[in-house]
Amino acid sequence: MSERLRVDPIGCQGHGVCAELLPERIALDEWGYPLLAAGDLPAGLRREARRAVAACPARALHLTGTPAGPVLRALQRLPRQHTGNTQDQRPQSAS
Amino acid sequence: MSAPPATHGLLAAADPSLATHLATHGPLSGQVDLVALAERAGLVGRGGAGFPTARKLRAVADAARATRTTPVVVANGSEGEPAAFKDAVLLSRAPHLVAEGLHLAAAAVGADSVVLAVGPGQAAEVGRQLAGRPDRSPIRVVPVAGHFLAGEETALVGAVDGGLPLPRGKVPPVWQRGVQGRPTLVHNVETLARLALLARGDRSAAGRTLVTRHTATVDVVEVPLGARLGDVLPVPAGVQAVLVGGYHGSWLPAAVAADVRLDRDGLASVGASLGAGVLAALSADRCGVRETARVVGYLAASSAGQCGPCLNGLPRIAAALGLLARPGGAPAARARLLQDVARWSGLVVGRGACAHPDGTVRLVASALRVFGGELAAHAAGWCTGAPPTPAFLPVPTVGAAA
Ligand SMILES: Cc1cc2nc3c(=O)[nH]c(=O)nc-3n(C[C@H](O)[C@H](O)[C@H](O)COP(=O)(O)O)c2cc1C
Ligand code: SF4
Ligand code: SF4
Numbered sequence: 001m002s003e004r005l006r007v008d009p010i011g012c013q014g015h016g017v018c019a020e021l022l023p024e025r026i027a028l029d030e031w032g033y034p035l036l037a038a039g040d041l042p043a044g045l046r047r048e049a050r051r052a053v054a055a056c057p058a059r060a061l062h063l064t065g066t067p068a069g070p071v072l073r074a075l076q077r078l079p080r081q082h083t084g085n086t087q088d089q090r091p092q093s094a095s
Numbered sequence: 096m097s098a099p100p101a102t103h104g105l106l107a108a109a110d111p112s113l114a115t116h117l118a119t120h121g122p123l124s125g126q127v128d129l130v131a132l133a134e135r136a137g138l139v140g141r142g143g144a145g146f147p148t149a150r151k152l153r154a155v156a157d158a159a160r161a162t163r164t165t166p167v168v169v170a171n172g173s174e175g176e177p178a179a180f181k182d183a184v185l186l187s188r189a190p191h192l193v194a195e196g197l198h199l200a201a202a203a204v205g206a207d208s209v210v211l212a213v214g215p216g217q218a219a220e221v222g223r224q225l226a227g228r229p230d231r232s233p234i235r236v237v238p239v240a241g242h243f244l245a246g247e248e249t250a251l252v253g254a255v256d257g258g259l260p261l262p263r264g265k266v267p268p269v270w271q272r273g274v275q276g277r278p279t280l281v282h283n284v285e286t287l288a289r290l291a292l293l294a295r296g297d298r299s300a301a302g303r304t305l306v307t308r309h310t311a312t313v314d315v316v317e318v319p320l321g322a323r324l325g326d327v328l329p330v331p332a333g334v335q336a337v338l339v340g341g342y343h344g345s346w347l348p349a350a351v352a353a354d355v356r357l358d359r360d361g362l363a364s365v366g367a368s369l370g371a372g373v374l375a376a377l378s379a380d381r382c383g384v385r386e387t388a389r390v391v392g393y394l395a396a397s398s399a400g401q402c403g404p405c406l407n408g409l410p411r412i413a414a415a416l417g418l419l420a421r422p423g424g425a426p427a428a429r430a431r432l433l434q435d436v437a438r439w440s441g442l443v444v445g446r447g448a449c450a451h452p453d454g455t456v457r458l459v460a461s462a463l464r465v466f467g468g469e470l471a472a473h474a475a476g477w478c479t480g481a482p483p484t485p486a487f488l489p490v491p492t493v494g495a496a497a
Contacts, residue, residue, distance in 0.1 A: 006266075008448075009402035009404070009448045010263070010264055030442070031403055033404055
């Protein structure tokens with residue numbers, strides 16, 4: 001099963017620990033909030049991702065195993081050009 | 096078969112009483128397959144997102160069955176959009192169509208409680224109109240705060256549960272866990288009223304929509320979807336641009352707006368959508384940048400401030416637009432402001448718990464596209480609509496409560 005990272009935007013306090021522990025997948029924007037790389041988590045990064053999830057002081061970083069269902073995806077439809085809090089969008093550089 | 100039933104618009108009744116409602120629209124017939132009706136008519140929600148109603152009805156019914164819980168239906172009449180009045184007008188003119196739609200939807204998904212959420216100023220009057228209804232389960236009328244975010248469905252569910260009207264994130268969605276943790280169907284009041292017409296056999300009910308028109312005056316009318324926008328909203332030569340959808344919507348140049356088809360595909364072809372049904376014609380003697388800057392200032396102040404990118408991005412975007420709205424300033428500084436706005440816009444889209452940043456950025460991007468000439472005039476030290484030209488779009492002041 002493929003996994004994805006997700007940030008809970010309300011919970012996230014911008015501590016930035018996640019970007020330190022998982023720089024391959026997480027960058028910080030100019031305000032210190034995480035930007036996630038698009039797509040599924042590569043299998044080789046699962047351990048590091050779990051560590052980042054566990055280290056988030058706000059418990060705002062999640063690994064989700066099941067991609068959102070079709071209705072949820074439609075309800076969440078967003079302009080696709082930027083990285084969002086789910087990884088369904090293409091990346092956008094932080095600066 | 097008898098002749099097809101006559102079409103009566105949502106606002107056809109002369110007064111909001113039950114007697115006049117029944118005299119105008121006739122009684123509801125017995126059993127209907129609401130999901131099939133909505134599906135065949137192609138009804139989509141009138142709350143802004145344009146989501147297919149049949150799919151939502153099914154999702155709630157399925158979620159309830161899967162979890163063996165009884166769902167709740169909430170009519171969303173909070174209308175936080177300051178430029179929209181269609182829901183308030185609908186509730187004051189045709190509250191019984193909304194009530195019937197609520198009960199029909201409740202029957203379709205197997206709900207046992209029905210809630211009507213309305214702005215604080217309307218709760219008493221709507222409650223009075225609905226008091227005499229012969230329904231088995233009474234409608235609970237809940238007043239919700241009249242601020243911009245209160246109508247976002249997760250915020251609405253929070254308010255109905257007695258909490259603060261703040262978005263709580265889309266996971267899990269309200270159709271899985273909403274009011275009291277139960278699967279919850281949230282529909283805009285107009286969507287529900289249209290179900291009440293569809294259930295009477297008025298097939299064309301899904302093909303019309305309520306719009307709030309801002310020209311020299313403001314009014315609410317029901318118009319056919321697919322009409323030429325210029326036939327619905329007068330766009331004479333003195334109009335430079337039209338705001339379509341509302342404060343999460345898009346500006347269109349007048350020439351483009353006049354000929355666009357007022358439906359999902361027509362509007363999508365020019366990057367707009369019907370949104371909250373607002374159509375506002377900006378006359379040529381006003382400044383579109385200044386109008387937009389005021390609105391975006393209001394939107395930024397309306398942010399719940401819960402999500403980092405929204406909390407940090409929207410006020411910065413608003414401040415930069417405010418500067419761009421003033422004539423003068425060094426060209427290099429103005430160019431930098433535009434770059435900042437573009438970068439910050441990219442950083443907020445898709446990164447909030449609700450669609451507020453996305454909608455705000457949509458409006459900003461359309462303004463920068465459409466009012467390029469005005470921006471150039473500002474750079475040259477001149478503004479079309481500088482004070483004392485009065486402001487056009489309504490912008491409330493945001494209290495500390497938001
Ligand atoms: C910031 C924000 C504000 C909203 N305000 C309203 C509103 O005032 N009234 C409304 O009906 N829907 C509003 N919505 C949309 C609701 O979340 C929801 O999609 C809608 O009520 C569903 O009804 P429908 O399926 O009939 O369109 C808002 C959405 C957002 C993101
Ligand atoms: S560690 Fe947690 S709180 Fe900090 S930035 Fe990452 S997700 Fe947000
Ligand atoms: S995106 Fe903005 S308005 Fe929406 S919940 Fe987050 S902070 Fe509030």
